[in-house]
Amino acid sequence: MESAPSATLRARVFEILTTTLPTGAIADRDDLLGFKVEGVSLPLIDYSRGIRNPAALEATLSVVSSADGPYSDEQIRPGIWRYDFRAGGAGGDNKKLIEAHRLGVPIILFRKLKPKVYQAIYPARVAHVDLDAGHVLVSLEELADIADHAPSAVERHWAEYVAKRRVHQPAFRGMVLRAYETQCTVCRFKHAELLDAAHITADSADAGDAVVTNGMAMCKIHHAAYDRNFLGVTPDYEIKINASLLAEVDGPMLKHGLQEMHDLRIQLPARRSEQPNRERLALRYSEFTAC
Structure with missing residues (x-):
């Protein structure tokens, strides 16, 4: 003891x-x-x-x-x-x-x-x-x-879950937010508590590496919009909003939070080595355009 x-x-x-x-x-x-x-x-x-x-x-x-x-x-x-x-x-x-x-x-x-x-x-x-x-x-x-x-199959599954939750996800979020200087790449919102690290290639995919170039810092509204293909990012770092959403008439959140982001450019990390991978963006954007 x-x-x-x-x-x-x-x-x-x-x-x-x-x-x-x-x-x-x-x-x-x-x-x-x-x-x-x-x-x-x-x-x-x-x-x-x-x-x-x-x-x-x-x-x-x-x-x-x-x-x-x-x-x-x-x-x-x-x-x-x-x-x-x-x-x-x-x-x-x-x-x-x-x-x-x-x-x-x-x-x-x-x-x-x-x-x-x-x-x-x-x-x-x-x-x-x-x-x-x-x-x-x-x-x-x-x-x-x-x-x-x-480990048994059950133990291995449990270990993967624990490691992902306690090790890889926090590290990914921390490194992405540092790269983007703790601000949303879409709207520049700066409160860390309401920022996520959005995957470009989904973390559930085989190529969904937890590396900075596979992520973008986004506030929760833009992260949700990105995951659901209401918002897309081109390989040239331009923001696109789903056409049906652009035509919709609703309150100020839709107008100022999403529609006015259309055709703007995302805010990129200062270091080129930490900027979003263009090939990943192209594949992800093809999913957006297919919707």
């Missing part, structure tokens, strides 16, 4: 996180390094390592999984990541990582989405230690029991 001082500090970290950085949310590196508990600095990530072992805690606080890092960290199943030991076998930084497994304490998994941008996932657990292979399996807490065995 974790000692009382260590357990109390760990619990306080997670308590603060739930109000400042909800699980699945996106954070900048500087914010993670500047984290404080009762005014005392307690960085959530290490300055130069992928594992964070504060001296005041008996076991690891967080690990960073990065697709472009020096190790081969990867999501081996939905919601379950392999995290390679640092050099040194079962000693050094890895000692506290192994201890996190023995004690069964919650940790934070940070997914490095791009330089200096991370997604926080917690509570996670070190669900399995493989000393011979030199790695651990880090799992979403709900999936810890299936981390070290071949």
Whole structure:
């Protein structure tokens, strides 16, 4: 069992996180390094390592999984990541990582989405230690029991659902809203609480990747209109409104919220690499014109 001082500090970290950085949310590196508990600095990530072992805690606080890092960290199943030991076998930084497994304490998994941008996932657990292979399996807490065995069809379906809801959807929304500077691409509405990340290729499709170029930030009214083909976006980034809707006479929401958007251009992300993929837009627009 974790000692009382260590357990109390760990619990306080997670308590603060739930109000400042909800699980699945996106954070900048500087914010993670500047984290404080009762005014005392307690960085959530290490300055130069992928594992964070504060001296005041008996076991690891967080690990960073990065697709472009020096190790081969990867999501081996939905919601379950392999995290390679640092050099040194079962000693050094890895000692506290192994201890996190023995004690069964919650940790934070940070997914490095791009330089200096991370997604926080917690509570996670070190669900399995493989000393011979030199790695651990880090799992979403709900999936810890299936981390070290071949999952059944029911378990696999459940894991996919949990990972999508807690990991991939929040990351997709966070990265898309960042790219569009937290504003609707159609009407420039800026309140994050009422903004969505609209998929161009549906996330249920095989090609429905959760990447920024497959998304556009939209307020809820324009997202709903886009999904139902009342509103379309051409490969040249022009907004089109369904012809029957253009001819309809109704109140100010229809007139100003939809009809007046016809033939305008969407607001694009500043970075070209984050702008909507034109081929995806063309396929999606063909669905719109067919209606």
